[in-house]
Amino acid sequence: MINSVLGPIxxxxxxxxxxHEHFIVGQPxxxxxxxxxxxxxxxxxxxxxxxxxxAREVGIETIVDCTPNDYTRDPELYKELAGKSGINIICVTxxxxxxxxxxxxxxxxxxxxKDMPKMMAELFVxxxxxxxxxxxxKAGAVKVASSETVTPYEESTFKAAVIAQKETGVPIIxxxxxxxxxxAQADLFIxxxxxxxxxxxxxxxxxxxxxxxxxxxxxxxxxxxxxxGMILYTQDEICIKNIAELCKQGYSDKIMLSHDTCNFWCxxxxxxxxxxxxxxxxxxxxxxxxxxxxLPALKEQGVTDKQINxxxxxxxxxxxxxx
Ligand SMILES: [Zn+2]
Numbered sequence: 001m002i003n004s005v006l007g008p009i010x011x012x013x014x015x016x017x018x019x020h021e022h023f024i025v026g027q028p029x030x031x032x033x034x035x036x037x038x039x040x041x042x043x044x045x046x047x048x049x050x051x052x053x054x055a056r057e058v059g060i061e062t063i064v065d066c067t068p069n070d071y072t073r074d075p076e077l078y079k080e081l082a083g084k085s086g087i088n089i090i091c092v093t094x095x096x097x098x099x100x101x102x103x104x105x106x107x108x109x110x111x112x113x114k115d116m117p118k119m120m121a122e123l124f125v126x127x128x129x130x131x132x133x134x135x136x137x138k139a140g141a142v143k144v145a146s147s148e149t150v151t152p153y154e155e156s157t158f159k160a161a162v163i164a165q166k167e168t169g170v171p172i173i174x175x176x177x178x179x180x181x182x183x184a185q186a187d188l189f190i191x192x193x194x195x196x197x198x199x200x201x202x203x204x205x206x207x208x209x210x211x212x213x214x215x216x217x218x219x220x221x222x223x224x225x226x227x228x229g230m231i232l233y234t235q236d237e238i239c240i241k242n243i244a245e246l247c248k249q250g251y252s253d254k255i256m257l258s259h260d261t262c263n264f265w266c267x268x269x270x271x272x273x274x275x276x277x278x279x280x281x282x283x284x285x286x287x288x289x290x291x292x293x294x295l296p297a298l299k300e301q302g303v304t305d306k307q308i309n310x311x312x313x314x315x316x317x318x319x320x321x322x323x
Contacts, residue, residue: 003140005078005089015061017316020226020258023048026072026266028103039266052085058291068094068143075137093127094143098153120160128168145175162192171198171319179207186219196220197322206233226258229284244301252307
């Protein structure tokens with residue numbers, strides 16, 4: 001059984017799944033922007049009910065919210081969203097990277113604590129087995145992240161993720177920064193004895209290099225083209241061409257598609273502060289973009305309905321079951 005925010009569900013219930021999205025996002029320290037505090041929960045609910053409705057309209061049945069502990073989660077909000085929308089929501093436990101995630105709370109402990117992975121894993125395991133705080137919501141996966149290289153702090157979070165996976169059996173989903181670190185992440189997971197069939201190396205689409213994707217795929221990991229519509233790194237047309245080519249070469253059973261949408265920002269939103277040319281680049285960055293635009297474009301490039309079902313339904317299910 002898989003931990004959804006409304007309780008355990010069977011893998012068969014997942015259906016068409018987006019494996020990497022965010023309902024709310026608050027970078028560590030956003031609370032210090034005190035004119036914006038606390039976050040407008042009503043507005044977040046309204047926005048995200050619309051997000052869930054748009055997802056349902058294109059047949060999405062499950063959304064994995066990949067927001068880790070240090071990026072502001074709201075399990076009660078996820079429960080309300082799942083209950084009102086009928087979408088299965090799975091949330092995560094985990095810690096973000098050292099560059100834009102690590103809080104002084106954890107970093108300061110590295111001065112005194114010898115076994116940081118063990119300490120972090122205690123938190124992850126508790127949130128999977130017992131629940132997040134007093135909400136009763138159990139995390140269904142672990143999220144960890146690296147910078148452009150895997151720093152010592154991040155190495156601790158990855159080791160903790162593997163400990164939690166060994167104890168609880170949940171999948172691990174990663175964030176990679178820039179076009180390179182997926183290979184180092186994969187090698188670290190192998191060294192630590194992670195179950196590769198339950199690891200998704202995220203954001204490989206930051207790179208356009210087929211050899212990079214294949215280096216990770218050939219080690220036995222899933223890869224995420226999971227920033228579709230967010231063209232700050234790679235144009236969608238290039239991702240679509242590369243996904244189609246990978247499908248042609250027999251890798252469809254290791255690819256997952258998602259958007260990494262950040263649907264509600266705590267504090268100042270990216271859309272409010274970014275220059276207009278950047279905001280314009282995000283016009284397709286929405287929850288139904290893969291279904292409405294990317295999948296038809298993939299079909300035009302020869303990707304079959306069966307391969308699409310593999311990427312959108314079977315792979316997410318197998319990520320959770322380890323099949
Ligand atoms: Zn993300």
